[in-house]
Amino acid sequence: MSAPPLQPTSAAEVQEAVRTHRRLLPRGGGSKPALSWPHEGQTVLDLSGLSGVLEYDPGEYVFVARAGTRLAEVEALLAQHGQYLPFDPPLVAQGATLGGTVAAGLSGPMRQRYGGVRDFILGVQFVDGEGQLVRGGGKVVKNAAGFDLPKLMVGSLGRLGILTEVAFKVFPAPKATATLLLDFPGLEGALEALYRLAGSPIELYALDLQPPGTLVLRLGGLPEALPARLEGLQAFLGRGGEPLSGEAETAYWRSLNELNLGEGALVKVALTARRIPALEQALGQAPRRYLSAGNLLYLAWNAELKALDTILQAQGLSGLVLKGATHRPQIGIDLGQVMGHKVTKALDPQGKFAQEPYAAQD
Amino acid sequence: MNPALTELERLFPPGRLLHKPGELVPYESDALTAFRARPLAVVLPESHAEVQAAVRWCAKHQIPYVARGSGTSLSGGSLPIDGGLLIGLNRMNRLLRLDPVERIAVVQPGFINLQVSNAAAPYGLYYAPDPSSQPVSTIGGNLAFNSGGAHCLKYGMTSNHVLAAKVVLPDGETVELGSESLENTGPDWLGLFAGSEGLLGIATEITLRLLPKPETYHTVLAAYDSLAKAGEAVAAVVASGLLPGAMEIMDSLAIEAAEAAVKAGYPLEARALLIVELEGETPQVEAEARYLEEVIQKSGAYEVRVARSNEERLKIWKGRKAAFSAVGRLSPDYIVQDGVVPRSRLGQALQAIEELSARYSLRVANVFHAGDGNLHPLILYNGRLEGELHRAEELAGEILKLCVALGGSITGEHGVGMEKKAYMTEMFREADLAAMQRIRLALDPQELANRGKMFPGETPAQSFHGAHPLEKAGVISRE
Amino acid sequence: MQHKIDVEQLGPQGEIMAHAIEACVHCGFCLPACPTYQVLGEEMDSPRGRIFLMKEVLEGNLQMEEAQPYLDKCLGCQGCVTACPSGVPYGELISTYRGWSEPQRHRSPFQKLFRIGLQETLPYPARFRAAARLGRLGKLVQPLLPPMLKAPLELLPEALPQSEPLPEIIPALGERRARVAFLAGCAQQVLQPGFNRATLRVLAQNGVEVVIPKGQSCCGALALHTGERGRALQFARTNLKAFAGDYDAILTNAAGCGSGLKEYPVLFHGEPEQAQAAQLAARVKDVSVFLLELGLKEVPPLKRPLKVAYHDACHLAHAQGVRAEPRQLLRSIPGVELVEIPEGELCCGSAGTYNLEQPAIAATLGERKARHILASGAEVVVTGNIGCFTQIQTHLKKLGRELLVLHTLELLERAYAQAALQEGPS
Numbered sequence A: 001m002s003a004p005p006l007q008p009t010s011a012a013e014v015q016e017a018v019r020t021h022r023r024l025l026p027r028g029g030g031s032k033p034a035l036s037w038p039h040e041g042q043t044v045l046d047l048s049g050l051s052g053v054l055e056y057d058p059g060e061y062v063f064v065a066r067a068g069t070r071l072a073e074v075e076a077l078l079a080q081h082g083q084y085l086p087f088d089p090p091l092v093a094q095g096a097t098l099g100g101t102v103a104a105g106l107s108g109p110m111r112q113r114y115g116g117v118r119d120f121i122l123g124v125q126f127v128d129g130e131g132q133l134v135r136g137g138g139k140v141v142k143n144a145a146g147f148d149l150p151k152l153m154v155g156s157l158g159r160l161g162i163l164t165e166v167a168f169k170v171f172p173a174p175k176a177t178a179t180l181l182l183d184f185p186g187l188e189g190a191l192e193a194l195y196r197l198a199g200s201p202i203e204l205y206a207l208d209l210q211p212p213g214t215l216v217l218r219l220g221g222l223p224e225a226l227p228a229r230l231e232g233l234q235a236f237l238g239r240g241g242e243p244l245s246g247e248a249e250t251a252y253w254r255s256l257n258e259l260n261l262g263e264g265a266l267v268k269v270a271l272t273a274r275r276i277p278a279l280e281q282a283l284g285q286a287p288r289r290y291l292s293a294g295n296l297l298y299l300a301w302n303a304e305l306k307a308l309d310t311i312l313q314a315q316g317l318s319g320l321v322l323k324g325a326t327h328r329p330q331i332g333i334d335l336g337q338v339m340g341h342k343v344t345k346a347l348d349p350q351g352k353f354a355q356e357p358y359a360a361q362d
Numbered sequence B: 001m002n003p004a005l006t007e008l009e010r011l012f013p014p015g016r017l018l019h020k021p022g023e024l025v026p027y028e029s030d031a032l033t034a035f036r037a038r039p040l041a042v043v044l045p046e047s048h049a050e051v052q053a054a055v056r057w058c059a060k061h062q063i064p065y066v067a068r069g070s071g072t073s074l075s076g077g078s079l080p081i082d083g084g085l086l087i088g089l090n091r092m093n094r095l096l097r098l099d100p101v102e103r104i105a106v107v108q109p110g111f112i113n114l115q116v117s118n119a120a121a122p123y124g125l126y127y128a129p130d131p132s133s134q135p136v137s138t139i140g141g142n143l144a145f146n147s148g149g150a151h152c153l154k155y156g157m158t159s160n161h162v163l164a165a166k167v168v169l170p171d172g173e174t175v176e177l178g179s180e181s182l183e184n185t186g187p188d189w190l191g192l193f194a195g196s197e198g199l200l201g202i203a204t205e206i207t208l209r210l211l212p213k214p215e216t217y218h219t220v221l222a223a224y225d226s227l228a229k230a231g232e233a234v235a236a237v238v239a240s241g242l243l244p245g246a247m248e249i250m251d252s253l254a255i256e257a258a259e260a261a262v263k264a265g266y267p268l269e270a271r272a273l274l275i276v277e278l279e280g281e282t283p284q285v286e287a288e289a290r291y292l293e294e295v296i297q298k299s300g301a302y303e304v305r306v307a308r309s310n311e312e313r314l315k316i317w318k319g320r321k322a323a324f325s326a327v328g329r330l331s332p333d334y335i336v337q338d339g340v341v342p343r344s345r346l347g348q349a350l351q352a353i354e355e356l357s358a359r360y361s362l363r364v365a366n367v368f369h370a371g372d373g374n375l376h377p378l379i380l381y382n383g384r385l386e387g388e389l390h391r392a393e394e395l396a397g398e399i400l401k402l403c404v405a406l407g408g409s410i411t412g413e414h415g416v417g418m419e420k421k422a423y424m425t426e427m428f429r430e431a432d433l434a435a436m437q438r439i440r441l442a443l444d445p446q447e448l449a450n451r452g453k454m455f456p457g458e459t460p461a462q463s464f465h466g467a468h469p470l471e472k473a474g475v476i477s478r479e
Numbered sequence C: 001m002q003h004k005i006d007v008e009q010l011g012p013q014g015e016i017m018a019h020a021i022e023a024c025v026h027c028g029f030c031l032p033a034c035p036t037y038q039v040l041g042e043e044m045d046s047p048r049g050r051i052f053l054m055k056e057v058l059e060g061n062l063q064m065e066e067a068q069p070y071l072d073k074c075l076g077c078q079g080c081v082t083a084c085p086s087g088v089p090y091g092e093l094i095s096t097y098r099g100w101s102e103p104q105r106h107r108s109p110f111q112k113l114f115r116i117g118l119q120e121t122l123p124y125p126a127r128f129r130a131a132a133r134l135g136r137l138g139k140l141v142q143p144l145l146p147p148m149l150k151a152p153l154e155l156l157p158e159a160l161p162q163s164e165p166l167p168e169i170i171p172a173l174g175e176r177r178a179r180v181a182f183l184a185g186c187a188q189q190v191l192q193p194g195f196n197r198a199t200l201r202v203l204a205q206n207g208v209e210v211v212i213p214k215g216q217s218c219c220g221a222l223a224l225h226t227g228e229r230g231r232a233l234q235f236a237r238t239n240l241k242a243f244a245g246d247y248d249a250i251l252t253n254a255a256g257c258g259s260g261l262k263e264y265p266v267l268f269h270g271e272p273e274q275a276q277a278a279q280l281a282a283r284v285k286d287v288s289v290f291l292l293e294l295g296l297k298e299v300p301p302l303k304r305p306l307k308v309a310y311h312d313a314c315h316l317a318h319a320q321g322v323r324a325e326p327r328q329l330l331r332s333i334p335g336v337e338l339v340e341i342p343e344g345e346l347c348c349g350s351a352g353t354y355n356l357e358q359p360a361i362a363a364t365l366g367e368r369k370a371r372h373i374l375a376s377g378a379e380v381v382v383t384g385n386i387g388c389f390t391q392i393q394t395h396l397k398k399l400g401r402e403l404l405v406l407h408t409l410e411l412l413e414r415a416y417a418q419a420a421l422q423e424g425p426s
Ligand SMILES: Cc1cc2nc3c(=O)[nH]c(=O)nc-3n(C[C@H](O)[C@H](O)[C@H](O)COP(=O)(O)OP(=O)(O)OC[C@H]3O[C@@H](n4cnc5c(N)ncnc54)[C@H](O)[C@@H]3O)c2cc1C
Pocket: B030, B031, B066, B067, B068, B069, B070, B071, B072, B073, B074, B076, B077, B078, B089, B109, B130, B131, B132, B133, B136, B137, B138, B139, B140, B141, B142, B143, B144, B145, B146, B147, B148, B149, B150, B197, B198, B201, B202, B203, B204, B324, B325, B413, B414, B450, C026, C027, C028
């Protein structure tokens, strides 16, 4: 490791850091170490000091916070007003921050109901590769002015700019929730039920598949309607399953939020349910869980990442290593394309945030 | 004929390359008729390859171009560029694939929004974004403008429902953005493309996400004797913790117009109408409806109706969705504004608009997505009266500034286009705009794609009213 | 929309056009409703585009000839009027514009002759009968003819029905419930005398005394919609006189004639007979509307259930807003199951003389309509207009499917008479 981390406490200090350093790697709470593990020559920019909710008006469903604000702090504040982050970001207890969640593009099981982090981000402020402070988006739930820079920053892995401030849309939290665990004899039956549910008007907060054949469903809404809906759900599936409620239910999901799936690297894969059968064949024993009707997979990989990379390549899928020792967190198929390269260079012409220094001819 | 045009003739058969005055005139405006410009030619491609050929031709000859779907942009987004090429995509209107199991539809850009839901309906699915222009606007236009609608509060706008797009970049290269998954493991390039107003390329194939149709709707129409009360009702609904699918307000002028257009059965004497729609599973909606009823009761509505059948529901919505165009019955001209204010400032904004309306002595009709704080003041004027257009534009400008001052935005869904580019500086600082401009130039160094739009200070297009300054100066001319 | 049309110079007709153009906000809601836009996919061939073109011509910015091809392709179906939230009276605009532009147009001698031929025969039953006879001879040499002449021949029936002179008064059967005047129509008298026969019978059966005033003429719609305003005025003046009597209503059983009569106030705008025209127009009703209002006498049930598709004639649905009444009338026949035709609002392409002047587009639309009808699963198609009738029959036949096509009143008549409905066209 080269220099000790910088710890800016204001956007101006971030700008200063960018102007005065050749290569930088931002880090929020460090809960996704594979994404904040510096390469040779990169100086770590620790943003945990850039913290705090700046604006929050529950009547607006909107808050603005500094990028280094911990998710836990935000969630606690929202909960006081009966609201929540509908994209359900993971790793809350591990100290994940808003900025890190955006840059990594991470959502959790409850993204099933209303969408992921990209669907709730409203505004960003970031420092680009030339040290300019740039704002995009706004602080209202709807805004169509200018390019959608907030969405662009989702999944940008710190390579397009250093996030300093973010604005989010939030929703009222469900007043009551209930969970149903359903064991199917095998993957086939579970997938069939998953498809039926996903195509039905039943509104689930979570629709997870725990291989080999368990579906975990979460309902939310008004307490008085919940029993009838749970019954309806069981009737729809033709089976009772194992209901969870109360403290046990909350604890179940809280523990899942930590993504402690098992030993090894923690990897996120983007996919669709259609890809699950083939992937299941290839993944072997690796502990894993499919979220949001098969759109999102988190898995623990306790072998060479190269092997997983090969599997994902073969399946035409892309993955992101969140925890684990690697300098190349993006695995599977190469998502790079000419538009991406050009836009990246527009925001970071000197390659200050690039994983590798730009080649000379670039 | 100009040699470049001769080359274009080789690329497009006669019926699909238009360049005679009679063929060009109808393409001179979109739904914002205050601006007009005559393109050099219009081409009507029927495939990705033809779009690419047209774009390459533009790049080669440095001719600026504008893509056009149905030309319903309200901000001059599809206004042609004087002497540029207009690429009409309305003939690329095929549904390429509908997969009810995976719940996706793949369409060409000219496919009409409403047709997506129609095609999905037999499978109990629908396409959520519902701009009022949905019977006519195209998915390509919706994507370029990230269009929203009445039902965006809960499920978001176009960009929240587009999974992937095949795009011809301004240099003629093709890229595929996004995938069929809702998730991603790198920067959201598709997210950037959505709402980029045609500046970053032309989408030729778009993959959409379909949602299961809600089991039940509960649509409430509440009449108020003041706009302020309706606005407060919205705040009360929000405060109650309910999350309706839609919350819309119309004022008396809008009610009058909509009623004349589609006979929706609105109470004509109301000063404001609030439409609130709950949707979802029946037990949940029934429970929510009880809370909603309480809130509405307390909000001082003097008449409350609940749609008893799907027909009644559709009628309520038909009136709302016809409201913009219907205002054409009240006035020969109007400007539709599209500002956003924080929801809690709705009352304040409406009050201020009323005052501005009086000060400028121009009528303003209000139709808006109250749940999102997205205002649509329609400024009525008569352009034949000396100076009235100018006054209307000034008033529109004041409203936009007001929205920004209240912490909102100059556009919620209609985009910046031609009309609001001068106000971009109200919302963004120089560095913000510079970053956007750098992104644009990286993809389009010659500024060919939709030149003159979105960014402040570029060459204005031909204004309909009177000669353009450049025209007066003899720099440009019209036939 | 803003315009700079010199209304002073154009006079009352200019007012009508300027008013329509002003009401258009260029929103495009009419695009999906326009058959030519659907088929051709060009802005010039859309209502919005045409309004723009007319505006430019009227303002003097565009040569009339430049706009003409696209305005000629307009069916006048008024699908756009139904779709337009802003209330643009497009029908009035296009008729008036055609009346204004026709005298200034350059047409080839052949075109002129063709048009004069149409104008001089179609509105006059006797002449049309003679011409149609000739036309049947023409069918023999049809393959050798240019398309412009081929089209009309294709639409002629193999054999012409006997001519039936109509009495002046048809008394009510039983108690008289109403007394009406009836416009007998022109082409339909020759091609489908069965329409009038059925209409008059059903009316009589329902206690309606029908007067067919002598001295009536063609309603003038054909002339008006093709820009022959002078000729249209002549016809209309004749009818103003012929229908001046005191009747409970003036009935038509042809959509085009009904809307033609209802257009008199626009035709006479700025003329001395303006008020009289308005009075007449106010009393005009389609026979289906009239019967429904009167209250239909009970119809005996059909021998077996029958799937019936009702085809909306544009000049009923779009021009007169008559959609529900014919359907309700049909539903009151026990055993009738009404099915809807997909894309039912779109014109079948007949549109008066349109299929004679724009045969290619008319044929595309005709085929499209025929396919949709077949898709509806109907056993019988019913419509309220002679043009649609002929067009639909022709195109069903071309697809090799001889569905029974009837006028709404024919179905009613057969139901009253308990006649078989399975047999071929009458
Ligand atoms: C009466 C009325 C009501 C409306 N209501 C709403 C509403 O409720 N919500 C809302 O959001 N909008 C609304 N609009 C605005 C308008 O309908 C939307 O902006 C719509 O998305 C435009 O679609 P279009 O097909 O007409 O696109 P066009 O107007 O033809 O084009 C719009 C923009 O998209 C670009 N473009 C078109 N196709 C492509 C493509 N394939 N690739 C890249 N760029 C492309 C064009 O260059 C242009 O900049 C309304 C408009 C009208 C007239």
